Amino acid sequence: MNEQPKIAGPNASSPSNFNSERVYGVTNVWHAMSQEFREPDNHSDSSDDDVREADVKRAWDQIPENDNFLFSSRTTTVDISTLHPDPVQIFRLWQIYLENVNPLLKVTHTPSLQGLIIEAASNVSKIKPSLEALMFGIYSMSISSLSVEDCQLMFSSSKTDLLTRYHFGCQQGLLNSGFLRNRDDVHSLTALFFYLLSIRTNSVPQSLSSMLAVAIRIAQRMGCHSELALSKLSPLEAEMRRRLWWSLVLYDTRIGELSDSKHAILAPTWDCKIPRNVSDSDFHVEMKEPPQMQGKPTEAIFAVLRCELADFIRNTKFHLDFNNPALKPAAKDIQHNPSGRGSELANLEKLIEEKYLKFCDPESPIHFMTIWTTRFSIAKWHLVEHWHFSGKNYSSKVVLVRDTTIFHALTMLECDTKLMTSPLVRGFIWMSYMYFPFPAYFQIVQNLKRRPLSEQAEQAWETMTANYEARFHSWLYDEVPGPFFKNVSRDIQTKLLHAA
Known part of the structure; x- marks a missing residue:
């Protein structure tokens, strides 16, 4: 079993950001074009002989x-x-x-x-x-x-x-x-x-994915993805672009899941840091240095934790194998163990609980949302990790892996039910509706078909029933499910009848 990491205190730096100080910059082609015509002893970044990048951009802007x-x-x-x-x-x-x-x-x-x-x-x-x-x-x-x-x-x-x-x-x-x-x-x-x-x-996810690509390209043009570009801005400007970049990345990832796209931007090809765990009041327009990160949950805790988890996931082998295996050499070196014992994902889960979630107040709407959304997401990624490693030399641990996997699926549904039924987060339900727990339903239904009398069968039926009621008959929200989710709902009902 892999050695467990020491749990960091609230002030510790992010575990997914151990490489965050490395800043990469692309070579400027405009600068390179002018090098041939410079005097040997001229090392300046500017010259009368330069092809002026700003002039070319200005010419484009003048076109009707x-x-x-x-x-x-x-x-x-x-x-x-x-x-x-x-x-x-x-x-x-x-x-x-x-x-x-x-x-x-x-x-x-x-x-x-x-x-x-x-x-x-x-x-x-x-x-x-x-x-x-x-x-x-x-x-x-x-x-x-x-x-x-x-x-x-x-x-x-x-x-x-x-x-x-x-x-x-x-x-x-x-x-x-x-x-x-x-x-x-x-x-x-x-x-x-x-x-x-x-x-x-x-909107249809495929169409929305195409539109998101436009937004992401604009963000890249603005340098939101690059710490080198962000380092030239004020702390407030840089931080707001980090937050916006990560929000685009997270939304693109979700829409990519719905549209079955293999080209999501969640990959180790950019170096934008995760947002700082600070409140808006800690930032001022005129400040020259960024504020110190807080050792307790701030008003940005939900956004910070979503980015923390996504930053880890974009470097995992299982995520890259499902999306772009060619990028694995660019990822951070992360070890995996799909049994869930000592795996890097399990270690991250423990660290997040100790570093963030144990300091959250479940009576606070944003803290409640943070606790259960984070646990929901971690359970989901445990399932994805399992699917990646399933059938790869773990035959001797089939029962252990299967029991662990059904545990994560049930956890995912239980977290979702809490979010969908709590009046405390009624104003945040629009976000929860974006993340239908389809992976959990799939895993549980398949398990029930193979082992209808297993020890977890009764709990599985109860958990699915509660979540289905919360999702499709909730009094908290009245968003009408689209055709896709109506079809998914019908398919789930059919499979459950066959499993019964």
């Missing part, structure tokens, strides 16, 4: 716009000021965003953005295009986080009508901001992220 192919055709800028709600509703939507969305994503800096929102609400006809697009993205996310009933009660309008209005506003705002040419505007990219996140329930 024709960037409308993603959001329909138009020839003039559209005035979307009339699509804004009144100031009272703007602030209500902002507050809903702060309560239901911001704690989970942390891609906007509340202290600096709130002043801009207040100023913009006082005169919606004079808003900077990128900020206006972001505001419509915030409206869309706020409405998406509410139930149909709550939308009607709060805004005297249907959820469908509100989303249609705000999605259109966000589309036009993005076009007005020239988002496809964006090289440095975080508001524009964040608006695009919010738009793509809020249209999820009415």
Whole structure:
């Protein structure tokens, strides 16, 4: 059995970031092109003979716009000021965003953005295009986080009508901001992220994956993925780009799972660090050095832990074998043992419990969400690890591996049921609905078919029943399952009948 690592205290650096100080930079082709024409003793980065990168970019910017192919055709800028709600509703939507969305994503800096929102609400006809697009993205996310009933009660309008209005506003705002040419505007990219996140329930994953590729390419152009590029920015700017990059990566990973894509960006090909465990109030626009990471859960704990786990997963052999085996030489050296005893994944699980989760207050909505979402995710990755190693020289431990695997599947469902039934996290249910525990159902149903009278059979039936009720008959949320999940639900019912 592998030696267990020493458990780090809350102030310890991330286990998945032991290589995080290594910063990689690509060679600048513009700089290289000019080297031939320089004097031998001229080692400057600039020269009159240089091919000026900025000049070339400026030339492209001067070409008449024709960037409308993603959001329909138009020839003039559209005035979307009339699509804004009144100031009272703007602030209500902002507050809903702060309560239901911001704690989970942390891609906007509340202290600096709130002043801009207040100023913009006082005169919606004079808003900077990128900020206006972001505001419509915030409206869309706020409405998406509410139930149909709550939308009607709060805004005297249907959820469908509100989303249609705000999605259109966000589309036009993005076009007005020239988002496809964006090289440095975080508001524009964040608006695009919010738009793509809020249209999820009415979109086909394959199409959404293609749109996400656009957002990721823009983020790469902005250097969000590169610590070398981020090191040139202020601490606040760099941190917000890290948070946004990781949010895009996590969303792309999930949509990739739904669309069966093997090209998710969650891979060891970039060096963006995970966000710091600090609150927004710890950052100031004028600060020169980043704040010290906290030794206790902060308001960013949910986002930090999701990134912590994903940063580990992107270097694992089982993840890369399923997605891009050619990248394994670039990954950190991680050992595996699919029995779950002493495996690197199990060690990480123990460390996360000791470093983060034991300090969380289960009475706090964001802490409750963090505890059970993290355990849900770890259980899921245990299953994926098992599938990778299944049948590979572990025949002598078949029973042990099978029992361990069913344990992880049941854990996954139990965590999901807690999330779906707790009024404490009603405002966060929109996030939980993105992660249907299909791997757990698959594993349990297959196990019941092979061992219908096993020791875990009764518990399996009870756990699945409770989760099915929570998922499809919950009073907390009324998101209508799409065709895919209706088909999955029907298939699960059919398999359960055959297993009974």
